[in-house]
Amino acid sequence: MPGTTSLFIPGPTNVPHAVRQAIDCAMEDQRAPDLPAFTLPLYEDVKKVFKSAQGQVFVFPASGTGGWEAAITNTLSPGDKVLASRFGQFSHLWIDLCERHALDVEIVDVPWGEGTPVETYAERLAADTAGKIKAVLVCHNETATGVTSDVAAVRKLLDDLDHPALLLVDGVSSIASIDFRMDEWGVDIAVSGSQKGFMLPAGMAILCVSEKALAARREARLHRCYFDFEDMIKTNDGGFFPYTPPLHMLRGLRASVDLLLGEGLENIFARHHRLAEGVRRAVSAWGLDLCAKEPKWYSDTVSAIKVPDGFDGNAIVKLAYLRYGLSFGLGLSEVAGKVFRIGHLGDLNEIMLLSGLSGAEMAMRDMGLPIEAGSGVAAAQEYYRATAKPVDFSRELALAV
Amino acid sequence: MPGTTSLFIPGPTNVPHAVRQAIDCAMEDQRAPDLPAFTLPLYEDVKKVFKSAQGQVFVFPASGTGGWEAAITNTLSPGDKVLASRFGQFSHLWIDLCERHALDVEIVDVPWGEGTPVETYAERLAADTAGKIKAVLVCHNETATGVTSDVAAVRKLLDDLDHPALLLVDGVSSIASIDFRMDEWGVDIAVSGSQKGFMLPAGMAILCVSEKALAARREARLHRCYFDFEDMIKTNDGGFFPYTPPLHMLRGLRASVDLLLGEGLENIFARHHRLAEGVRRAVSAWGLDLCAKEPKWYSDTVSAIKVPDGFDGNAIVKLAYLRYGLSFGLGLSEVAGKVFRIGHLGDLNEIMLLSGLSGAEMAMRDMGLPIEAGSGVAAAQEYYRATAKPVDFSRELALAV
C-alpha cells in the first residue's frame, strides 16, 4: 500500500524519529567501564517522568504485564489480601495475575465505563480494621474503556484511614502522557511500559518504587528471580545489570526521556488534553457517545466510542485497516463490538489526528453509520484552531533550526 | 514539535521506508568487480519507468536543472534555434538555461495556467521550412501552475510536418507519477529528477535518451564534460561510471524502481489521478479555482489553488508551516501570493492527503478566507469512499504478510 499507514491505537504509539535512531545503535558491551556514566543519569531522569524524587526506578526487559508481576512478587506473600476494582480488560488482567500468584483479591466490580470506585474502596478499607489488606490496586487509565481513575483520592482515603496498605498503580497508558505524581500521591509502585507515553517500542516494563515498597521485599515470600528488585538494586546501583539488558532500548529511552523533559511534562499533559478534547468534539458532532460514562472519567490518552446498536465496532476497525491503512483499537472482552477506540497519545499532533478522524468518518460511513461526512473533522478543526498556540512568526523563525 | 510534519509540496516527495533503508547503506567500492551485476539490470529497469525499450538511461549526480543542461549540451551547438513555450517558473528556467548556453530560443509566451500551445507550435514549425529549429522543448508538467501539457500532440505535429527537430521533454514532475510514454510519443530526451515520482531525495538527474538524440552528440559543439553522454556511455555500458557515483542513491533507486514496477505504472497513474481528483473536489467545495484554466490542463501531481483577491497565498503557506507543521508549495514568480500549491505525488494515499486538506482548511480559515470548516475534507472523503478499491476481506487477509 503506497504511503504510510497510521496508528491510532492506544499503544504501541509512534516512535519519534530521534528515538528510532537512538535504538538503531551498534551493540555494545553491557560490562563496559563507562556504561554507568550512561545508565546512572538515565535512571535519575526517568524518575522525573514519574515525578518522583524518593522512588527507585526499575527497568525490566518485559511487557507491562511483567511490570505487574514485578510489583506484586516483590512486595507480597502467598495468601495476602489485595483490594482491586475491575472495570475493563486491563484492570481484569492484573487481578487475574494476582490470583495466579496465590493472592487473595478482594474484587470490586463496577460497570465498564466507570473507574476506581473511591467510595467503595473507602468502605472496604475502613472495614479492614485488622489490616489484612496488604495492597490496594488502582488502574490509573483503563485502556479498554478510556477511563481515568482518581489516584490522589485513593491516597487520601488511605491517609485518612491511616491504612498501611501499599498503593500499587498501573500507569501503563497514563504515565508520560497525563498527569501522574508518584511522590505527591504517595504511590508505592507505579508500573509503566515503554510502548505508550514513553514512545518506545514494546519490550520494557518501567517501574518506580517507593522506599516503603522496597522495604516490603524483605518480607515478601512470593517466588521471584527474573523480576527480583534485589538483584537489580545490587547491580543497578553501580550502573550495571543482573543479566543482559536491552541496551538499544535503553539508548532509546535516553532519547525518549530527553524529548519528554525537553517538551516539559505539563506541556505534554496539556497537549494530550487538547488532542483528546478535539476527538471528543468530533464524537459529539457525530452524535455518538463515549464508553466513559462521565466527563470525570474521560481519558486523555484513549477514547472508546460506542457504536449504535446494530453496528459492529470491530468491523469498523477491520475495514479501516484493510481499506484505508488505519489502525484503531478493537473493543475487547465485554465491550467487543460495542466500541471502537481511538488512541491519542504519544508522539502526535492535531494534523495527524485529523487524518485519523477523517478515516474514522469514512469507515463509519462505509459501514452505514448515520454520520455526516466531515462533521467530526470540522468540529475538531475548529477546536484545534481556537486553541492553537499563537505563533510569533518573526521570533519563531529567528529561533528555528 | 511533537509528531511528524507533513509534506504537500510538489517535490521533494516522501521517501518510502524501503527506499530510505536502501539509501542507508554502507559505502562500497565503485570499481568492485560485481558492481555491474547491480547496475546493468537497474538501468534496464529504469527504462521501463520511462516506457522505453529503445532509449538509453543516464543518471547524473545533479538536480533536474543538471538534467536540462545535459539534454541540450549533448545535442546542440551554440546559436542553434530551439522552440519553447513559457507558462510558469520551470518552463521559464529551462529557457533561461538554454539562452545562457548561447542557444537561440524562440519563445512562445502563453498565460500562466495554460500549457504548451500545440497550435502555435504547429505554426512555428510549419514556418520553419529551412529546418532551423533543432529542438522543441516541452515542459510536460509545469510545477508552478499545476498544468500538464500534451506531449503526444507535439509529437504528432512534428510527424505530420516531418520536422526533424528533437523533442526534448521536461518530465521532472510527471514521470513515474502520470502517464508518460517515451517511445510511443517519440520523445528524444526525457529529463527527470530523483525527488518527485521516483520518491528519492534530490540529487540525481535521470534522463532517457533516444538513439536519434544520442547520435546528435557527435555534431553537438556545446562544451560539456561533467554532463557528457559519451563518458557515461563508455563506462556505463560495462556497469561502471566515469566518476564517483552516488551509489547510496543508486541503491535507493533500485528500491524505488522495485516499488514502482511492483505497484505497476498504470496503477500509479490511476492512484495519482484519484488523489488529485479528491483535491479538486475539495477546492471546488471551498468555492475556489485552480490556476489551471481548463480541465485539460489539470495536473495529477500538483494543484495550484488561486486565493481570492485580498488574500496572500504565501502567507497561508507560511502559517500552515509554522502553526501546523504542514508544507505546501509557495506561489512562485508571476503567481507569487496569488496561489498556493498542494503537491499530491509520490508515496501518498488518501488518508495522508486528507490531513493536508484539513490543515489547508485550518490555515485558510486562520487567514480569514471564507471557507467552510470540513467542507473540502467532506467532498474529498466522499470521492475517495466512492472510488476506494473494494476489499475482499477474507482474501486480503490470506494474502497479507
Add this chain to the structure above:
Amino acid sequence: MPGTTSLFIPGPTNVPHAVRQAIDCAMEDQRAPDLPAFTLPLYEDVKKVFKSAQGQVFVFPASGTGGWEAAITNTLSPGDKVLASRFGQFSHLWIDLCERHALDVEIVDVPWGEGTPVETYAERLAADTAGKIKAVLVCHNETATGVTSDVAAVRKLLDDLDHPALLLVDGVSSIASIDFRMDEWGVDIAVSGSQKGFMLPAGMAILCVSEKALAARREARLHRCYFDFEDMIKTNDGGFFPYTPPLHMLRGLRASVDLLLGEGLENIFARHHRLAEGVRRAVSAWGLDLCAKEPKWYSDTVSAIKVPDGFDGNAIVKLAYLRYGLSFGLGLSEVAGKVFRIGHLGDLNEIMLLSGLSGAEMAMRDMGLPIEAGSGVAAAQEYYRATAKPVDFSRELALAV
C-alpha cells in the same frame, strides 16, 4: 573516538545490517487482522533453527534469564528435585534461579574449565530409582569459560536408564551458532536468547519446548503468569499474543532467521568452528592456554584465555576498551582476572576477527605480557588462508548482486 568500535564479547553480538533495518520499523497494531500471516510462518521457521519438528516455540520479551525461569515454572513444582552441574558463572546462575523458586537442586560441582560431567550424572540418575529427579539441567555452552557440553550424551544416559526426567538445556550461547539438535537429542526445553547466535539485540528469550515438557505444565505448580506457556499457546496458536509483543524485535527475528536459514545451519556451524580454530591457533602462538581444559570442551563461540600468573585479565580488557575501542569479555566470578574472553560468534568473518586478535596482541603487550607482536595474527591468518573457500572468480562474478 573516530571509526567504529569492535565487539568481541560472547554476546550481544553484532546485529547484521538487514536485521537492524528490519527492527527499525514503524510501530504496528498487535491485533491487526493480517498479523498471523507474519507470525505463524515465523514461528515455524524459528523451530528449524532449533532443528525441531515436534517442538513448540515461545518468544518472551525477556532476557535469557527469563527463559530459564519460563523453563522451570512451567514444568516443575515447589520442592521438585533437579540435577544440575556448576562449572561457570552461567551454570551457577541457573542453579541459583532454581533454588529461589524452591526447587531442590542436586548440584554437581566440577572444576571451571570442564563441562557437564556425564559420568557423574549417570551415577546420580542411576541412583535415583524413585524417580525423584524431575529435571536434568545442562548448560550447553558455558559462556564464562568457553566450554561446550555434550548434550547428546546426557540424552543417551537418560534413555539408557529409562529415566523420565525432563532434559532442560541452556543453549543461550550455542543455538544458531554451534550444532544443536532439539529433536534428535530429545531435548525437552531449549532456552535461547536473541542476542547471541540469533544476532539480535537483547530482549527476547526464545524457547523450544517438547510435547512432553508442554504436558508437564498441567501438573506444574510453580506460580507463573508472565511466563506462562498456557497464555502464550492460547493466543500464539492464532498468531497473536497475550500481551503487547515487541513486534519490532519479531520483525528483526524474521530477518535474522532468513539470514540463518539462507546461510544454512551446517555452514554456520562450520564457519563458527573455522573462526574459533583461528583464535585457538593464535592463543597457541602466543604461548597461552585456554580455560577449557581439553579439546573436547572447546567452545566454537567463545574462548576464555588464561593470562599468566602476575597479570590481570580484566585489566587487559579495560585497556583494550579504553585505548583501542575493543570490547573483550571480562573474567567473571571464580575466574575474574584469571582469563579474558574473546567472543567469536554471530555475524562475523575472519577479517573482523583478525582485527580483534591484533588488538588483543597490542593490549597484552601494553600490559607487559610476553607475547610476540603479530604472532597470533600470523597463525590465524595462515589457518584462515588454508581453509578459505576457493573462489571461482568468473562464476562468483556472474552470480553476484
Add this chain to the structure above:
Amino acid sequence: MPGTTSLFIPGPTNVPHAVRQAIDCAMEDQRAPDLPAFTLPLYEDVKKVFKSAQGQVFVFPASGTGGWEAAITNTLSPGDKVLASRFGQFSHLWIDLCERHALDVEIVDVPWGEGTPVETYAERLAADTAGKIKAVLVCHNETATGVTSDVAAVRKLLDDLDHPALLLVDGVSSIASIDFRMDEWGVDIAVSGSQKGFMLPAGMAILCVSEKALAARREARLHRCYFDFEDMIKTNDGGFFPYTPPLHMLRGLRASVDLLLGEGLENIFARHHRLAEGVRRAVSAWGLDLCAKEPKWYSDTVSAIKVPDGFDGNAIVKLAYLRYGLSFGLGLSEVAGKVFRIGHLGDLNEIMLLSGLSGAEMAMRDMGLPIEAGSGVAAAQEYYRATAKPVDFSRELALAV
C-alpha cells in the same frame, strides 16, 4: 557473506553512524521559512574546514568532477591558458576537462610517483611575462599514486613572481584529512567532494572560492548555468538554493562538520598521519615500495604500493574482494597492475586499519608474493602502540558517556 565488508579505498570512505543517521531524514521543503537558520551557519562552518575566513563556500549536487568544472567555467574564458601538471589519473582528468572546455592547457608531465613540479612551474610562470597564464592548477593529493603536492610552494612562487594567475586546487582527497589552508596559502578555488574527508556518500562537490576568483566570474565567458556561482550567490546568501538541493546530504554535512570540528582539524591531520605511517611501516616490513618516490610526496590519505615484477596488483585487489570481502584501490591507467592502493582516510582508527593490513597480507600471500605472514601487521602494531595516546583510565571513565 557474513559480517561486514571493509573499505580501504581512497574514497568513498566510511560514513560515520551519526552522519548516516543525519542523512536518513524525512524530506523537507527547500523553501521553508526556517531553512536559512540551518543553512547559513552550516556554510559558515564548512569554511572552517577549508581554513578560510575570506572565502565563499559552494555546494553543488555533483561529484568532484563537477567541482572541477565549476572552478573553471566560473573563472575562465575559451582559449585561456592554464598551467597544469600531470602525474596520475586524477591530475590527468582535470586537464582533460579543461581541454574539453576549450582551454589552452600548458601541461607539465612528470613521472607518476612525483607531485607538482614547483621548479618547472616557476620556470613557466617566470617565462609568462605577458600574463597569458590565467590559472595554475594543482592536484593537492593525487589519489592514483598516493602523492601529496606542496600547495604553499606554488603560492610562494606566484607571490614571488607577482603573477596574477588564479591558484586552483584539487583537494578532493586531501581536504578535511590532511593539512590544507585556504587563506594562508592564497588558494583561489579549492575543490572538494563529499565522499572523502567529509565522510559523506558521494554526491556533493564542495568548493571554497576566494574573492579574487569570485570577481573573475564577471569576465569569465565559458558557458555555465547549473554550476554558475552567480545563481548560487543570489539564493545562498539568503539561505536558499537556485534549484532543489539534496537537503538530506546537507543534513549529513552538518553532522560531518560537527564531527570534524569536534575532533579538531589538527587532531584529524595527526590521526591521518599516524594511521598512514603505520601502513608505511607495514609496507616496509613487507619489503615493498610505495609508488610515491620520496617521503616528501607521501600521502597521508592513500598509499599506492608497488607490487614486485611478475605480480598483478589488480589481481590482489580482486582476490581480496572476492575471498575476504575487502576493498582496496585498483591501480589506474599508467599504473594499472603495477600497484594496489590502501586508502586510509576518513572515519578510521588503527584497529580497523590493522584488519585491512591483515587482509592485504593474506591476499598477497594467496597470490604468491614473498611476504611474511604477520610481518606488516606487527610493524604497524608496534608503531601504533608506541604512538597511542596515553589513557588516564580514571579520568577517562569520569568523562565518558
